[in-house]
């Protein structure tokens with residue numbers, strides 16, 4: 001009798017523990033799929049763990065700085081409809097107004113960027129110091145900037161007589177810049193697009209849409225073999241999340257056609273609808289692309305384990321051309337440079353957005369910003385390309401960047417300390433042998449408790465300043481730190 005009672009208690013204890021542990025695991029995973037607390041069998045989850053090591057991905061990583069281009073019909077109204085200016089993102093104008101689909105679509109007959117000069121664009125990008133570009137081949141409105149065999153809602157129907165994406169790819173490639181294609185899965189124009197799947201008919205229509213998108217993507221890859229990767233967007237709706245298979249199959253199809261092709265995490269949803277990271281916490285796609293208009297915190301070193309890219313607007317939230325930039329804060333070149341530096345210091349890529357006008361030219365503000373950043377990159381770009389996380393303790397003056405090509409470590413000063421001293425704390429087995437600013441050694445003071453203090457020049461810095469830190473292994477037995 002007693003034994004049976006003990007057995008019963010043990011059984012319920014084990015059962016309770018199991019249920020408790022399982023529910024904890026489930027909750028943790030629900031809150032944060034990046035925590036690998038359980039393994040679920042997934043057909044459409046991540047394909048591999050860790051960072052891709054092939055040469056294409058190494059190049060993507062080494063590039064670090066890219067230009068994003070949002071260009072489409074939305075550049076024509078440029079945030080204004082029937083005399084009213086809308087402060088939201090210009091490319092979302094059809095959703096902010098009561099413009100009918102056909103009225104919006106008829107903008108195609110006005111898309112004639114006669115001043116578009118792909119070579120000038122590519123030269124401006126090159127001068128700004130970017131190493132790659134990502135252009136919207138199709139944004140949410142559905143208009144295709146290339147000549148697509150699968151729709152008439154493309155550049156061939158517009159009055160523009162050139163082969164826009166071809167001119168673009170040729171010009172950027174000639175400048176040695178890698179080209180990536182943005183493609184919106186969400187499509188406001190296509191009749192088979194669905195926000196959710198609520199019926200058999202929705203499923204049938206959405207399957208047709210999936211085939212259309214897949215055909216277009218393979219077409220882009222076939223027509224533009226130079227393209228290095230695809231940047232997917234518009235994948236947040238239930239219809240897509242309920243069809244993880246589609247996102248998996250698209251990635252596989254692109255990789256079958258070109259094994260080195262690079263795909264962002266935004267494309268993907270797994271069997272359970274988890275996006276970017278699968279339900280086991282593994283990244284899907286080749287790099288994390290969730291940082292949009294914000295960056296990870298300086299102390300958030302979780303990102304250094306993966307490849308990632310942040311995309312950034314110059315105003316607060318304008319991607320396509322908006323005629324009025326006075327409606328929100330516009331970032332200064334120094335703000336943007338600091339963001340670029342911060343991103344690289346955490347092992348990420350930085351994609352800076354430009355929204356050309358409908359005539360094919362860039363607004364003056366963007367030209368000035370490109371020019372100023374270019375001046376800085378001209379002098380300091382060596383710290384950005386091949387830059388990575390240095391693994392040193394954060395300091396208030398700015399960011400450390402390690403160059404993976406020559407193993408040098410740099411400090412980039414964005415907040416010059418009022419005492420003109422740059423504190424450097426190193427691991428116990430390392431010492432600071434030199435600190436070089438523009439070829440000149442700076443004095444260094446050592447404090448046995450606080451580390452090193454590099455003495456900075458008195459004058460004000462007008463933009464972020466790079467200091468090369470000569471760090472060596474400590475071999476001496478008579479180490480002043482050993483007290």
Ligand code: FHN
Nearest residue numbers: 089091092233234292311319
């Ligand atoms: O809705 C779009 C937006 O217009 C823009 O393209 C950005 C770029 O990352 N993506 C979407 C919002 O996440």
